[in-house]
Amino acid sequence: MGIGPGGPLDRTRRAEEAIARCRVIVGYTRYLELIRDLTDGKELISSGMTKEVERCMIALNRAGQGEHVALISSGDPGIYGMAGLAIELAQAERIAVPIEIVPGVTSASAAAAMLGAPLMCDYAAISMSDLLVSWDIILKRIKAAAEADFVVAIYNPRSSKRTKQLDEAAAIFRKYRPGKTPVGIATAVGSADEKVVLTDLDHFLEEEIDMRSIVLIGNRSSKFLNGWFVTPRGYKV
Secondary structure (H helix, E strand, C coil), rough: EECCCCEEEEEHHHHHHHHHCCEEEEHHHHHHHHCCCCCCCCEEEEEEECCCCHHHHHHHHHCCCCCEEEEECCCCCCCCCCCHHHHHHHHCCCCCCCCCCCCCCHHHHHHHHHHHCCCCCCEEEECCCCCCHHHHHHHHHHHHHCCCCEEEEEEECCCCCCCCCHHHHHHCCCCCCCCCCEEEEECCCCCCCCCCEECCCCCCCCCCCCCCEEEEEECCCEEEEECCCEEECCCCC
């Protein structure tokens, strides 16, 4: 299930009610900390980054034993989350348990609301993480989205080890869009560390960007209006 970008105000009632019904809660350590107010008296099973398969298998096996289990994703479980992996593993391991996918507020929409209305028209979401998808394929997707004039939401833009990929992506966008194209950066939305920056394609790499950030790159129609980042839908105004 998805718990949104982090803060309790961005959790859905459906997610909170689903967690309340479950006795066992499985998730990445930091995500369980974000829902600490919902988990008193429950069994918590946590692990670190890159342990997604392990967490899914634990959740499926406990569900197979008759437990009500919540498998936690940040944002939405079907957008760079755990929903697909859980379904794949249940099929591969022949674990026949009922699965409910509880949607959540994904980083792109949470960031867009802080920045204005940048996703009012067609957009693409692309992750810079090359742990599961080769960088060559990611580059092809970036080029296609840039050339097609999509607004682009960039997930996982930088990490401590992955520092150059965003630079390469920016260079591709500059081939197809003016340097003044609006760019918004939202970091740690919904937390005490929340930070929102409005900048442009020529200058956004100068800002602090990490794994808790999402970067929204406008298309050729995007503009700044009274301090908001807006991509017009096309209405006559």
